[in-house]
Amino acid sequence: MTDLRSTAGRIVHVLIVDDSPTMRRLIRAGIERHPRIRVVGEAGDAREAREAVKTLRPDVMTLDVEMPGMSGIEFLERLMRARPMPVIMLSTMTRAGSDASVQALSLGAVDCVEKPRFGAAAQTFELLTKMLLVAADARVHSPAGTGVAVRPAPTAGWRWNGKWLLIGSSTGGVEALETILRGFPADCPPTLITQHMPAQFLRSFAARLNANLTPTVRIAADGDRPMPGEILLAPGGEHHLRIA
The missing domain is CATH 3.40.50.180 (Methylesterase CheB, C-terminal domain)
Structure with a gap:
């Protein structure tokens, strides 16, 4: 469940969770072009992400689906029960209408974006940046179930x-x-x-x-x-x- 709070004008702190260091660097470079977005941390798996959430207290997280150990979907489910926060899924598996996308949205993700493809990175990061700014306004609550x-x-x-x-x-x-x-x-x-x-x-x-x-x-x-x-x-x- 989600309601809104005003974050207009303030810096949005983002945590990037992806098992690829190269992809993390690409995401950071793509979204930090916006003056209101600051990447406060990176994580390569669910364990690192859990610790980063505790210590860095980001406003919003980008989360990959395929990661070593615990998958992004499983981590999302646990995160929403333990410490609900705005999450945008960013993965090759979250293309439009995919089962992973629908499952992630059902678990509480704010939105889903497919990872940038060759020649389309600029458009992807423009979309992701807009989503991050909107997601930072979402106050996510623990699942009602x-x-x-x-x-x-x-x-x-x-x-x-x-x-x-x-x-x-x-x-x-x-x-x-x-x-x-x-x-x-x-x-x-x-x-x-x-x-x-x-x-x-x-x-x-x-x-x-x-x-x-x-x-x-x-x-x-x-x-x-x-x-x-x-x-x-x-x-x-x-x-x-x-x-x-």
Whole structure:
């Protein structure tokens, strides 16, 4: 779960976590061009990252997925339970719509960026810099889940009254949204959701929800008429839909 705090104008302290010294140097050079970003430390694995978080207290972290020992995904999950903080995944495995990206967002990562490819480093670091400045404004809380499964609400005697349920979820809210939706019964009221997430991730996210929830989950389309038992996700981007 995430809310916002004002960091306008102050220096944003960044911790870079990547097992490649060359990549760490490249990331540092790419993001420190911005006057408000300062790299306060680097780590090559989860153990080093854990100690750096304790001693350096960075505002935001970039985190690789593939690392020796503990993977970035596993470290992210532990970090969010022990000391939640803004994290941007930066990996060759976090391309648009990948399983690793959706899993990381579900665990509390603020966003995901694919590592720069040859000839596209400038654009990647421009995007990453913007994300770091935004992520520094996110106050990330420990996951709401307690490890106890959420049971779907009982439906005996329930009748749909013709109204829809609307849910808005911001950056960092994926985990909280999943926790809420796990309690929805198979014949839940028609539900419309806007989730602040890059459009290219939404289809994978919808597929993940559809596989794990009792109601049907899909991306909304223009002219849709949602019925009980359906959860529709706004497609993202600049789309404007008319729901019947």
